[in-house]
Amino acid sequence: MARIGVFVCHCGTNIAGVVDVKRVAEYALTLPGVKYAIDYKYMCSDPGQNAIIEAVKEHKLDRIVVTACSPRMHEGTFRKAAERSGINQYMSEMANVREHDSWVHSDDKEAATLKAMKLMEMSVAKVRRSEALSKMYATVEKRALVIGGGIAGIQAALDIAEAGHKVVIVEKDPSIGGRMAQLDKTFPTLDCSACILTPKMVAASQHPNIELRVYSEVVEVNGYVGNFDIKIKKKASSVDNKKCISCGVCTLKCPSKRAQSEFDEKIAPRKAIYTPFPQAVPNKPVIDREACTFFLTGKCRICEKVCPTQAIDFNQQDEVVTEKFGAVVLATGFDIFDSNVYGEYGYGEYKDVVTSLQFERLINSSGPTEGHVVRLSDKKEPKNLVWIQCVGSRDESKGRPYCSRVCCMYTAKQAMLMKEHYPEVNCYVFYIDIRAAGKNYEEFVQKAQNEYGVIYLRGRVSKIYEKKDKLIVRGADTLSGSQVEIVADMVVLANGLEPRKDAKSLAQLFHVSYDQYGFFTELHPKLGPVETAIAGVFVAGACQACKDIPDTVAQAGAAASKVLGLFSKEKMEVEPLIAKVDPLVCSGCETCYNVCPYSAIEMEDREVSRGNLKHVAKVLDSVCKGCGACVGACYSKAVDLKGFSERQVYDQIETVTQ
């Protein structure tokens, strides 16, 4: 007969404020097998855990149920407590009466208490059927994959490499650098973005432990923490990097004028054979086959003729390699919100309405205009500029209720830079609120207004229309309560941030969850900000949520430290909650063999009784992930799943419906 202990947590008032915890504990004592039950203020605290340990010893309990928060929160805590008390850690269960009860039924305390009693009873029913399981270990491949070569990816890779482990950076563009390479200056210090980024790019490329795979993408992911098998596709660049000496003659002589530079946000043309920007790392050109005259018409081959080292290879094919990694950092960054969604601002219709990133390229001295800010329509210098904030931020009607966190700051920065370059211009900013929470951020915005004379107007812009060669910006100034109209030469939209377009498909490859916008979901909003629900997969930078450069760098370092923690162990503990086959019941139909997503089932001819061979399924313990697809599919009920066994689930069903 089982000897079960039930421990009911108050969680301060989180549970006890709604659920009558005393009644739950009293009810527990009426259940068969329950020998001990108490309620306590904080079960997860040291005294709480010690109370469990002492109770187990004193009352000779052999299994425990902790009625508290979600097992996703504290299952590990109480399994460890169980182990310390001398019983097997898998002889513990939790009943989730906080997330699934007190927090969601605070309107009906009686119903919440009855439900808590029921949830506890279900867990008691389940733990009665629990088995002692022994720990399992797996090896760790001490090699990390960083996806995304922006500042987040570079920083994470450098930190891991510095600690002595091999890192591969996969970047889909021809160069690492990411968004930060596109920026002119950074707030709040106004130091040049490229000047602080390029040394890091070079450091990454020269580090003996870092391997760059640019123009590459992850296409398939198998395996699990410590042992990922990842397929990486290197797109054909049509240039043999071993021969290329980065002289740049090919780009200079290329006659193609079809393509627009992605790096310059499509405000300048680029050649068909190109490096995205002069400081690109690695500084090797690629051929854009959709723009190349040779690939389109079969004639040209000028780059091939001018190349001094015969590095051009038109026959190059995409290459796919499969490699083993122990951990992955996702650092795919952001896109800016699509300005076309705001029809009233006339983006795309009026050439002089530009996005914030286009403005960065315009004012950047290595940009297409060499830092001369000119109107895209007539190349004249603008005299009056208007910034519109929250384009795709804090706007429920456009499906973007969140604040992008950086726009207030970069708007102030851009207006200040404009004033620095051209002191006589007028800069106006339409804003909703100024959100400048960061070290020296508020001071920075104040400086823009007080020292640089940037004029801030609190209100939304309702319409922009063209009048001769001017843009009329009509909006509200809610502080003076009046309509304002500004005759502008140029309008800059302060676009909000959103995840990269292909972030969702990448998340699906790794089975990492994402929110409705496509931002990767971290393990816990407060206590697991760089982990994901998938062990061994971490996140860094704006792919997880909007953030600025310092926060991105900090998160990248945190992700790297998690990777290093994983790599510090020779062997890693893995959950023994896996499937097992009863060979006596198995009919050898191979259904489980066919449904298993991990190829963890093997068919074998096994001696089930003396001299009697039987064709049966066998689970490969180290490969099984415990999803239970085989259990759901088995016709003869020969497979069962430890920790979620048939008897456990059926007993829970019976308890609910009693």
Next chain:
Amino acid sequence: MEVKEKKLNIVGFLCNWCSYAGADLTGLGRNIYPADIKIIRIPCTGRMDPMMVIEAFHKGADGVLVSGCHPGDCHYSEGNYYWRRRYAHLKELLDFFGIDKRRFHASWVSASEGKKFAEVVKKVVTETQDWKDSNSK
């Protein structure tokens, strides 16, 4: 000692990685929903044996909800696809058994859809109550 209220009894089977986490988020966001549902945690909807649903009805459950990851988002790659196929057949079978369709629900709720889970439960409770009311007339 327990006073049994005349309430619905709904069994919820939630996959550990998406819907169970989503239901946790419902709690974190304090989104109130009816207490009629009790949740059983399973690793994946692919682990769902249709017999579990039948057993729940057999034992007297008023309603059953099975919720997993969105198609394409399964933690175990394809478990929810197996469940989707089983669901399609099971729905017809339950109908054949004479179990009203308003009593059996399936949904996709991700780990970030806390509010959606509350909405799903409300819908399941409303429809099951609907069935119960029409049945008692």
